[in-house]
Amino acid sequence: MTATNSEQESAVLVEQVGPIRRLIMNRPKSRNALSEEMMEALAKELDNANNDDATRVVVIAANGPVFCAGHNLKELTARRSDPDHGRHYFALIMRTCSTLMQAIVNMPKIVIAEVQGTATAAGLQLVATCDLAICVNESNFCTPGVNIGLFCSTPMVALTRAVPRKQAMEMLVTGEEIDAHTAKAYGIVNRVVPLEYLRLVVDKYATEIAQKSAHALKFGKETFYRQADMNLADAYDLTSLVMTENMLAADSEEGISAFLAKRSADWPSLK
Known part of the structure; x- marks a missing residue:
């Protein structure tokens, strides 16, 4: 600049x-x-x-x-x-x-x-x-x-x-x-x-x-900072819960389906 x-x-x-x-x-x-x-x-x-x-x-x-x-x-x-x-x-x-x-x-x-x-x-x-x-x-x-x-x-x-x-x-x-x-x-x-x-x-x-899933990034960024200062057990408890919720999200369903079908994902969160 x-x-x-x-x-x-x-x-x-x-x-x-x-x-x-x-x-x-x-x-x-x-x-x-x-x-x-x-x-x-x-x-x-x-x-x-x-x-x-x-x-x-x-x-x-x-x-x-x-x-x-x-x-x-x-x-x-x-x-x-x-x-x-x-x-x-x-x-x-x-x-x-x-x-x-x-x-x-x-x-x-x-x-x-x-x-x-x-x-x-x-x-x-x-x-x-x-x-x-x-x-x-x-x-x-x-x-x-x-x-x-x-x-x-x-x-x-x-x-x-x-x-x-x-x-x-x-x-x-x-x-x-x-x-x-x-x-x-x-x-x-x-x-x-x-x-x-x-x-x-x-x-x-x-x-x-x-180009990534906005939903996944939201999950990921929030969890990244939350778990960073936790002890090991608490960090795994938190991330296991987040991964479960993330798996249930529409973007995750679409992303995994697209990966298995070898096609580009069409993220619901970006529509």
């Missing part, structure tokens, strides 16, 4: 191509920081995408050289002059961000981060929260809050659910940047590609996913 859009335009631009809806963060001058405006715009557009039956996959992208620089520190610092020294506003911003991240996890549609540049602090949190993430060779990632006396506690939630604990702790306590290939090795991103192929690769993933 290029920074060709005016700052007077929406904080998030929406582009629909078939079943793929791309939400493009559009505040390159402020490094697409998760300001109050940006988070409200993202939350609104995610909700719109979730309620649109024609949309099957959501991509979160950005204009400019930076994907997302985390919270807007100037916006936060300006509220230190409030009577409560900013406590209420700080709490509001952190709750808003936490709600946004949970909305991504809880929506039944797959969300892909298309990372064309650097992602730091809550920006890295956004990448780690998305179901899939594809970045370019030039991307860097870090949780630098510790360098300014502000431990990245909310980004830690997504980070520790995406990477091994030792690697997560190293990033959190050093604040050092890692490059794209280290981020892939850690599990923050799925693929690292040249910049000129970023959209092509993201669209390939999105198009392939959009």
